[in-house]
Amino acid sequence: MILNVHAGHSLICRGASAILDEVDEDRKxxxxxxxYLRQQGHTVYDCTDDSGRTQRDNLSAIVRNCNTHTVDYDxxxxxxxGRNDYTGDGSIGGVEVYGFDNGVAGISNRICNEISDTLGIxxxxxxxxxxxxxxSSTKAPALLIECCFVDDKDDAARWNADNCAKAIVxxxxxxxxxxxxxxxxxxLKENEYNxxxxxIAGKAEKMYGFRTIKPVTVRVAPNDKADIITTIxxxxxxxINQITKDGWGHLANNAGWILLKGYxxxxxxxxxxxxxxxxxxxxxxxxxxxxxxxLKKGSRQPICFIASNGFGLISNFxxxxxxxxxxxx
Numbered sequence: 001m002i003l004n005v006h007a008g009h010s011l012i013c014r015g016a017s018a019i020l021d022e023v024d025e026d027r028k029x030x031x032x033x034x035x036y037l038r039q040q041g042h043t044v045y046d047c048t049d050d051s052g053r054t055q056r057d058n059l060s061a062i063v064r065n066c067n068t069h070t071v072d073y074d075x076x077x078x079x080x081x082g083r084n085d086y087t088g089d090g091s092i093g094g095v096e097v098y099g100f101d102n103g104v105a106g107i108s109n110r111i112c113n114e115i116s117d118t119l120g121i122x123x124x125x126x127x128x129x130x131x132x133x134x135x136s137s138t139k140a141p142a143l144l145i146e147c148c149f150v151d152d153k154d155d156a157a158r159w160n161a162d163n164c165a166k167a168i169v170x171x172x173x174x175x176x177x178x179x180x181x182x183x184x185x186x187x188l189k190e191n192e193y194n195x196x197x198x199x200i201a202g203k204a205e206k207m208y209g210f211r212t213i214k215p216v217t218v219r220v221a222p223n224d225k226a227d228i229i230t231t232i233x234x235x236x237x238x239x240i241n242q243i244t245k246d247g248w249g250h251l252a253n254n255a256g257w258i259l260l261k262g263y264x265x266x267x268x269x270x271x272x273x274x275x276x277x278x279x280x281x282x283x284x285x286x287x288x289x290x291x292x293x294x295l296k297k298g299s300r301q302p303i304c305f306i307a308s309n310g311f312g313l314i315s316n317f318x319x320x321x322x323x324x325x326x327x328x329x
Contacts, residue, residue, distance in 0.1 A: 016081035018151035032165030051209035074142035083152035093149030094122025111171030202285035202307030207239035209267035222248030266304030272326035281319035285311035
């Protein structure tokens with residue numbers, strides 16, 4: 001089976017948040033679903049958009065990512081809202097799945113049944129909705145899963161993202177997930193112990209947006225020999241919160257590392273003008289790193305990433321400058 005899977009909303013234009021946070025939880029489910037499906041031998045594309053700044057941008061990016069591939073189904077993962085039960089009334093909101101027409105009724109009802117049985121929540125069943133953009137605009141048959149309600153204490157008490165992911169996979173494939181460990185997350189966790197061997201050029205306090213200009217491989221570590229997690233198609237918007245000396249970017253959704261230079265362009269850059277007499281362009285985001293060029297007063301540079309120590313990455317990846325010597329333009 002070949003599938004597109006994505007989590008709803010972006011890290012900027014976020015979804016519902018109450019007792020549970022939709023974006024935080026749907027990423028957990030999405031990552032586990034993709035991993036378990038791949039463990040079963042299926043081909044899965046992650047079509048999540050993390051950097052859309054508006055709902056329109058986010059939905060357009062998701063549909064664009066999905067339509068890049070020829071698949072059996074597009075699977076959209078969300079959490080619901082509207083119960084407004086913060087104290088617990090003994091009534092469970094539950095799970096429901098939407099489709100554009102009855103063509104996905106069978107798989108949708110199986111997913112509802114599995115999530116309901118696994119989490120012990122109400123089965124609200126399959127519903128047709130022709131007004132949802134993702135359902136109406138993807139090439140492949142699409143279904144949108146509302147896993148549970150973020151604003152229902154009774155739902156939240158039963159919520160388990162990993163168990164929900166296993167239920168979704170069984171609903172899709174008919175085969176139970178036998179692996180107790182999420183392999184991709186385990187590799188990423190293991191990789192944390194090796195981070196000191198990487199030279200981090202910049203860590204940001206927030207996420208920065210980059211768009212892929214060609215397909216790029218996502219790896220568990222920032223080198224081209226690390227295990228492959230997935231491939232991101234051309235034209236995909238991605239949030240980056242770390243960059244290495246060699247130009248690898250860490251995905252803000254913790255899905256892995258991608259090579260930025262040669263594969264990505266900045267979505268937004270901020271212009272800075274040098275106010276000091278001159279400034280060094282450094283190899284990394286450090287005043288002690290190797291000088292690769294020198295800028296003269298009045299030089300204007302587009303900056304696409306600002307590290308937490310105040311160094312900015314020039315948008316063509318030429319190097320880093322200390323922004324204390326610059327002013328915004």
